[in-house]
Amino acid sequence: MNERIVVTYQVAAAPAEIAARAEALAIEQSVECPLAAVTEQRIRDEILGRVEAIEPIGEARFAVRISLASATAPAEPGQLINMLFGNSSILPDVTLADVELPPGYPAAFGGPKFGIGGIRARLGVPRRALTASALKPQGLPPEALASLAHRLALGGIDLIKDDHGIADQAFSPFAARVPAVAAALRQASDSRGATTLYAPHVSGSLDDMRRQLDIVRREELPAVMLMPMVVGLANFHLVAKEAAGLIVLAHPSLAGAQRIAPDLLLGKLFRLLGADATIFPHHGGRFAYAPGTCRALAEAARRDRHDLKPCLPVPAGGIAIDRIAALLAFYGSDVMLLIGGSLLAAGEHLTEQAARFTAEVASHGQ
Amino acid sequence: MNERIVVTYQVAAAPAEIAARAEALAIEQSVECPLAAVTEQRIRDEILGRVEAIEPIGEARFAVRISLASATAPAEPGQLINMLFGNSSILPDVTLADVELPPGYPAAFGGPKFGIGGIRARLGVPRRALTASALKPQGLPPEALASLAHRLALGGIDLIKDDHGIADQAFSPFAARVPAVAAALRQASDSRGATTLYAPHVSGSLDDMRRQLDIVRREELPAVMLMPMVVGLANFHLVAKEAAGLIVLAHPSLAGAQRIAPDLLLGKLFRLLGADATIFPHHGGRFAYAPGTCRALAEAARRDRHDLKPCLPVPAGGIAIDRIAALLAFYGSDVMLLIGGSLLAAGEHLTEQAARFTAEVASHGQ
Numbered sequence: 142m143n144e145r146i147v148v149t150y151q152v153a154a155a156p157a158e159i160a161a162r163a164e165a166l167a168i169e170q171s172v173e174c175p176l177a178a179v180t181e182q183r184i185r186d187e188i189l190g191r192v193e194a195i196e197p198i199g200e201a202r203f204a205v206r207i208s209l210a211s212a213t214a215p216a217e218p219g220q221l222i223n224m225l226f227g228n229s230s231i232l233p234d235v236t237l238a239d240v241e242l243p244p245g246y247p248a249a250f251g252g253p254k255f256g257i258g259g260i261r262a263r264l265g266v267p268r269r270a271l272t273a274s275a276l277k278p279q280g281l282p283p284e285a286l287a288s289l290a291h292r293l294a295l296g297g298i299d300l301i302k303d304d305h306g307i308a309d310q311a312f313s314p315f316a317a318r319v320p321a322v323a324a325a326l327r328q329a330s331d332s333r334g335a336t337t338l339y340a341p342h343v344s345g346s347l348d349d350m351r352r353q354l355d356i357v358r359r360e361e362l363p364a365v366m367l368m369p370m371v372v373g374l375a376n377f378h379l380v381a382k383e384a385a386g387l388i389v390l391a392h393p394s395l396a397g398a399q400r401i402a403p404d405l406l407l408g409k410l411f412r413l414l415g416a417d418a419t420i421f422p423h424h425g426g427r428f429a430y431a432p433g434t435c436r437a438l439a440e441a442a443r444r445d446r447h448d449l450k451p452c453l454p455v456p457a458g459g460i461a462i463d464r465i466a467a468l469l470a471f472y473g474s475d476v477m478l479l480i481g482g483s484l485l486a487a488g489e490h491l492t493e494q495a496a497r498f499t500a501e502v503a504s505h506g507q
Numbered sequence: 508m509n510e511r512i513v514v515t516y517q518v519a520a521a522p523a524e525i526a527a528r529a530e531a532l533a534i535e536q537s538v539e540c541p542l543a544a545v546t547e548q549r550i551r552d553e554i555l556g557r558v559e560a561i562e563p564i565g566e567a568r569f570a571v572r573i574s575l576a577s578a579t580a581p582a583e584p585g586q587l588i589n590m591l592f593g594n595s596s597i598l599p600d601v602t603l604a605d606v607e608l609p610p611g612y613p614a615a616f617g618g619p620k621f622g623i624g625g626i627r628a629r630l631g632v633p634r635r636a637l638t639a640s641a642l643k644p645q646g647l648p649p650e651a652l653a654s655l656a657h658r659l660a661l662g663g664i665d666l667i668k669d670d671h672g673i674a675d676q677a678f679s680p681f682a683a684r685v686p687a688v689a690a691a692l693r694q695a696s697d698s699r700g701a702t703t704l705y706a707p708h709v710s711g712s713l714d715d716m717r718r719q720l721d722i723v724r725r726e727e728l729p730a731v732m733l734m735p736m737v738v739g740l741a742n743f744h745l746v747a748k749e750a751a752g753l754i755v756l757a758h759p760s761l762a763g764a765q766r767i768a769p770d771l772l773l774g775k776l777f778r779l780l781g782a783d784a785t786i787f788p789h790h791g792g793r794f795a796y797a798p799g800t801c802r803a804l805a806e807a808a809r810r811d812r813h814d815l816k817p818c819l820p821v822p823a824g825g826i827a828i829d830r831i832a833a834l835l836a837f838y839g840s841d842v843m844l845l846i847g848g849s850l851l852a853a854g855e856h857l858t859e860q861a862a863r864f865t866a867e868v869a870s871h872g873q
Binding site for chain 1: 553580581596734738
């Protein structure tokens with residue numbers, strides 16, 4: 142294939158300089174050398190990035206649309222991000238705002254295997270908003286995390302994930318923690334007659350992640366969580382592909398540091414590479430995402446696009462029960478609300494607090 | 508082991524708020540939940556992040572030193588960066604400035620296998636500054652890249668690497684390109700009686716990289732280049748470990764987007780994980796690193812630290828021959844100057860231009 146990938150950068154530059162800056166970006170993200178070194182006409186015609194449009198979007202700020210040859214970025218996630226924002230990430234006044242990919246990419250990458258519908262089917266919850274919580278703090282041994290999981294599940298939580306800080310530490314090795322939590326959740330699901338899904342955090346090198354996936358499969362668990370920007374996009378995509386039958390959650394660790402628009406990275410790209418659900422900080426919590434960022438991210442995760450299944454938005458990061466009505470008004474019901482810390486702070490009343498959370502969500506419609 | 512990792516963040520905050528912001532950071536990067544949810548005294552004592560110091564460094568700007576428990580971040584590179592800057596990367600007013608690791612980490616990670624001395628020994632060049640160039644533009648077929656490599660080598664270049672945009676594309680598949688360039692460089696080395704090292708760009712998932720490494724080994728090549736932030740730090744480290752006998756170059760693609768101090772990321776951390784040489788943009792070229800950033804980066808790569816071999820600084824990004832004297836004055840001779848585009852623009856005079864480059868470097872001392 143050799144079609145054009147259309148990339149939108151936002152560039153801070155004086156109006157008199159923007160045309161040259163845009164040309165320089167088109168070169169940087171394609172041939173990456175002076176045009177004098179590009180002697181073949183075919184490469185100038187087909188491989189060289191092209192400035193397609195420059196549009197002012199603010200005081201000394203421009204949206205620059207550049208088309209790149211798909212031949213330079215085959216459907217390999219690492220090379221794709223390398224061509225979109227490899228060297229230009231080093232330019233302090235450039236951010237990556239959006240990407241339109243030819244249809245071959247979604248077809249090759251595949252997107253979510255479950256998506257919103259598949260997660261709902263797995264839970265038997267067709268319409269209402271979904272609920273999630275996290276196991277923490279770090280430092281607890283497997284039995285203590287399993288006990289938290291059990292008590293959260295008895296409160297009716299749909300999905301429980303490891304905190305992303307819980308990996309394969311000596312105080313809670315993956316091989317001990319995951320079976321312990323899985324057993325606790327099987328017991329809780331049996332006693333309340335409804336499913337609570339468990340998503341262990343899978344991390345490390347690709348080899349590490351495959352060893353962990355073996356344990357996940359042995360325990361017949363339904364889901365996993367990964368940090369795509371930490372494990373590398375190519376390995377994220379490969380694990381998502383290999384994790385047949387498993388719901389894949391993406392965690393934004395390290396992704397916030399990128400000067401890449403969150404809706405593009407956590408919404409569109411993570412979905413493209415196989416995230417069934419994408420976790421991100423809702424505005425007004427501990428992080429500083431604007432409401433518009435959150436809306437654009439949820440929209441990028443869910444909207445009809447090629448034949449990709451929609452990806453479930455999972456707002457998190459300091460949500461409390463008293464904000465649920467506002468969150469559901471904001472996102473609608475195709476959402477999973479993730480409340481961690483403010484449930485866990487309930488101590489011995491954890492199950493009751495979890496039940497308040499799930500009842501409040503249910504009160505907005507089954 | 509449970510020692511303390513000491514992390515320095517730079518935080519933009521009002522003086523009245525910095526104490527609370529520092530405490531919040533210490534929580535975010537450790538237990539990540541309200542203290543009310545941390546009921547075990549042992550976890551409060553040992554696992555919870557501690558604010559060790561807060562120091563003003565400018566108008567409403569502070570250096571905050573936080574110590575984290577090494578037990579939360581075993582010597583696994585992904586988990587280490589996750590604990591250093593996972594969620595806090597999402598905070599727009601926080602940057603990761605520095606890290607002091609207990610000696611167990613350098614011992615476990617191992618650092619460069621060759622380092623500056625090993626690269627010099629491989630080349631038989633004990634003292635003078637080293638020279639490098641890159642194969643580009645993208646879109647050229649293997650024979651054309653091999654011809655460029657041959658002509659650059661005849662000009663006396665010490666090391667030739669693939670452009671980081673050259674991966675495994677249809678116009679130049681890895682399996683065809685690498686043997687072609689390797690053969691051209693063997694021939695050039697024979698005819699000039701001195702070695703030019705070739706570093707192919709190894710990319711993709713860990714599986715992809717291992718397949719590519721097989722080809723590198725089959726061709727008995729001396730070096731490889733990887734993009735640690737794209738492939739994931741854990742996979743970078745694993746490949747560096749597995750690449751026995753190969754010099755490992757790190758490329759800064761995507762790394763510039765991080766709000767992580769370049770000297771820490773490209774200097775200290777890439778070296779720690781096995782980079783024998785680290786490529787970065789020199790100031791005054793196409794990128795915007797300040798001179799102080801470049802100096803700190805080179806210093807972090809080279810200085811005596813634990814038992815790690817020094818890592819070779821490779822300034823690049825728009826260097827031309829007329830800047831060599833200034834660059835050598837700036838970095839000293841333990842450096843490899845990487846000039847790509849401005850050599851390639853010489854067209855049919857490529858070998859002569861490369862010879863001017865190497866002669867100019869040699870004129871500053873053998």
